[in-house]
Amino acid sequence: MKNKSGIIVITVIAVFIGLAISIQISTTDSSEIGGLIPVAKAQGLEQELRQLRAEKEAIMQEYLELESRLKEIEEKNLSDDAFLQEATRELEKYRMSTGVVDVKGPGIIVTVDDPLPTEDNPGDGYSTIMLRYDLLLLLVNKLKEAGAEAISINGQRIISISEISLAGDNVNINTVPTAPPYTIKAIGNSDTLSSTLSIRYGIVETMRKNFGLIVEIVKQEEIEIPRYSGVIKFRYAKPINNTAEEE
Amino acid sequence: MIIATIVGLIAGVVLGFTLNITYPSEYSFYITMALLAAIDSLLGATRSYMEGKYNNAIFLSGFFTNAILAAVLVYLGDRLGIPLYYATILVFGGRLFQNLAMIRRIIIDKYFLKKE
Numbered sequence: 522m523k524n525k526s527g528i529i530v531i532t533v534i535a536v537f538i539g540l541a542i543s544i545q546i547s548t549t550d551s552s553e554i555g556g557l558i559p560v561a562k563a564q565g566l567e568q569e570l571r572q573l574r575a576e577k578e579a580i581m582q583e584y585l586e587l588e589s590r591l592k593e594i595e596e597k598n599l600s601d602d603a604f605l606q607e608a609t610r611e612l613e614k615y616r617m618s619t620g621v622v623d624v625k626g627p628g629i630i631v632t633v634d635d636p637l638p639t640e641d642n643p644g645d646g647y648s649t650i651m652l653r654y655d656l657l658l659l660l661v662n663k664l665k666e667a668g669a670e671a672i673s674i675n676g677q678r679i680i681s682i683s684e685i686s687l688a689g690d691n692v693n694i695n696t697v698p699t700a701p702p703y704t705i706k707a708i709g710n711s712d713t714l715s716s717t718l719s720i721r722y723g724i725v726e727t728m729r730k731n732f733g734l735i736v737e738i739v740k741q742e743e744i745e746i747p748r749y750s751g752v753i754k755f756r757y758a759k760p761i762n763n764t765a766e767e768e
Numbered sequence: 769m770i771i772a773t774i775v776g777l778i779a780g781v782v783l784g785f786t787l788n789i790t791y792p793s794e795y796s797f798y799i800t801m802a803l804l805a806a807i808d809s810l811l812g813a814t815r816s817y818m819e820g821k822y823n824n825a826i827f828l829s830g831f832f833t834n835a836i837l838a839a840v841l842v843y844l845g846d847r848l849g850i851p852l853y854y855a856t857i858l859v860f861g862g863r864l865f866q867n868l869a870m871i872r873r874i875i876i877d878k879y880f881l882k883k884e
Contacts, residue, residue, distance in 0.1 A: 527822045531813050532776040534831060538806050539780020545799055548790045 581750065617671075620680035620749040624671045626708040628744045629715050631660065631725075634702035636733035649732050650701050654692045656728055658685050660705060663724050667717035669707040671746045675699045678749040695751055711740040770871065773814050798839040801856045805834035808860040811867040818874045834860070 599609060616622045633656075635649050650656065661679055664672050672679040677694040684693065691698030707714055715738045718725045728734040791799070809831040816822045838856045845852030 527813075527817055527824055527827075528772050530824055530827065531810065531817065532772045534806075534813075534827075535773045535776025535810055536780040536783070538803065538810055539777040539782075540784040541780075541799065541803050541806070542777075543781040543784025544789050544791065545796065545803060547785065547788060548796055548799075 619753065620671065620678045621753070623745060623748050624708060625743055625745045626670070627711050627742050628669070628671075628706065628708035628740075629711050629718075630739045630741060630744060631705040631707070631718065632702055632735075632737045632739075633657070633660075633705065633728065634735040636735065648701050650703060650734055651687065651690075651692050653732060654685055654687050656724070656732070656734075657692070657703065657705075659724050660718070660728075661685070663717055664705070664707045664709070664714060667709065667714045669709040669714060671706075671708045673706045673746045675704055676747055678747060680749045680753075682753065683749075695749065706744050706746050708744055708746055715740055770814055770818070770875070773810060797853070798842050801838040801842045801853055802835040804856060804860045804864075805838040806831060808863050808867065809834050811864060811871065815867045815870045815874070818871060818878075 595609070599605060613622075617624055633650055657674065661672055661674070674685070674694050677683070677697055677699065679694075683695050686693055688698070691700065693699070717723070718738060720726075725736050725738065728736050809827065812830065813822060813827040816827075838853075838860065841856050842853045
């Protein structure tokens with residue numbers, strides 16, 4: 522009798538353990554990182570990431586401070602010399618064109634978002650605009666064609682070396698990962714800009730009709746576009762000094 | 769006896785897969801270690817049953833204390849930053865093989881050597 526109860530208990534416990542094993546297997550399969558990562562390690566990595574982010578933020582802050590101090594010094598040294606004043610104005614213009622200063626002015630704000638999933642088309646979990654990021658490139662190109670003087674996408678200023686490309690699950694702009702909804706700001710003649718985009722068979726119509734994207738254009742009197750926050754380095758290109766040779 | 773254990777395990781696995789339950793993956797490490805301890809207890813019970821020394825109270829208490837101790841060691845190790853779960857793996861893994869060896873010997877003694 523005692524032995525019989527033992528068999529029952531062992532069988533019940535065996536069923537229980539089997540249950541735990543199968544649950545464990547399905548859990549390990551469903552999690553991306555797998556089962557064998559101790560909690561402490563994951564927490565450590567998370568901590569490290571947070572620390573690096575804070576460090577980056579602090580360095581960025583310092584960079585901006587130093588830059589504003591440089592500007593102050595420049596302005597202080599600005600004498601009444603007309604030539605120097607002219608040179609400073611010229612410098613400011615080049616700074617604006619390279620995108621290393623915040624700018625503001627009239628323009629348009631274009632928002633692009635993925636189509637809402639419907640019953641007929643529930644979507645496959647991928648973002649349309651991210652897969653077809655070339656549409657963003659086309660849009661930027663059209664804006665430039667229409668005479669936009671400064672363009673930014675989700676806060677990333679588009680400058681001469683900016684890329685828009687799909688990298689893994691993100692669309693990288695200025696090497697910063699971005700995700701929809703996309704807000705594209707452009708400074709320029711707002712009427713020209715918006716009519717260039719929304720012309721018949723134009724880019725916006727293509728995006729709406731062919732891809733079902735939700736595109737909206739808003740004209741505004743004043744738009745602020747942030748500066749390019751990266752570092753522009755020339756490692757290969759060198760200026761050719763033509764004037765020196767001609768003289 | 770060993771048949772009851774195997775049948776129970778298979779039934780449990782099938783049941784688990786059909787129910788398709790998952791839990792948060794943060795706990796997966798604790799469960800793995802507790803599972804190791806539980807499997808060891810189960811094999812130990814099977815062995816002692818075959819030796820005729822089985823006792824319900826000993827098995828059940830051992831089953832729960834071992835599983836809990838394993839999970840606690842993992843937790844403590846995580847907190848202290850020392851991989852204490854190695855202790856669980858080594859001890860219970862070692863005992864697993866030992867118990868299996870004993871079961872093997874008992875079966876061989878019972879069914880093969882006695883016939884001679």
